[in-house]
Amino acid sequence: MKAKEFFRKFLDKRLWLNLLGMAVVLLLLFLGLRYGLDRYTLHGEEIAVPDVRGKGFGSAKALVEAAGLRIAVNDTGYNKRMPADCILLQNPAGGARVKLGRVVCVTVNSESTPTLTIPDIIDNCSRREAEAKLKAMGFRVLDAVPVDGEKDWVYGIKASGRHVYKGDRVPIDVTLRLEVGSGAYDDSTMAIDYVDPDFEYEEGSIDEFEVVTAPPAEGDGSPAPEGGDGQTDTEVIE
16 A cells, blocks of 8 residues: 555545544443443442331331331341330441441341250260250250269250250240259269179978087086086096
8 A cells, every 4th residue: 555545545524423422422321321320329328227126116117217227137037125116236237327228137036935946965965065055046044953873974954943855945045054963973973883692592302400509507507417426527638
């Protein structure tokens, strides 16, 4: 291609119009992405989360939605000092600044005391293992009661003064107390095994003993045995 022909095409209006159109399109795309994302993510627009703890769920929902937020129940709990269906916890906390439309997750107080099942720990694990399992489930465990048995071995569980066993359902607000071996043993409570003799007695199988009467001592006034002279022979050992 000759230089003259190249400059003629380079200075063609249609080429520059196409380049200008492409630049305008790129500029519009840039501006659209910038302001469109800011609008979509509500950049710089934050509102305070209302504090709804202790309020009934209906009142809490009205407050949250009036602020331009949403509410959702993600868990239930139990507090006997609080009325049923009230808000125990919330996330984000009251006063936090969030974007419009954010979901506020709440924990609602249960109407009844939740119950938990006693696990298989009696005569099956040590005191440390039993306390760890019960506390992980949500139980409160008091100081253990020492009983006779292997040291630190669990022999029983008491809830409010009565024994409970594997599979029993116990209210979560009831405290538990473990019965743990002290390492001492009470000999009076140990069982005694009686062993039968190796032989069996049968009537007449044992000869009767002959009773022999010794002669009376000399001078005691007793009569001499019949056929005797009443004297006792004395053997002299040299």
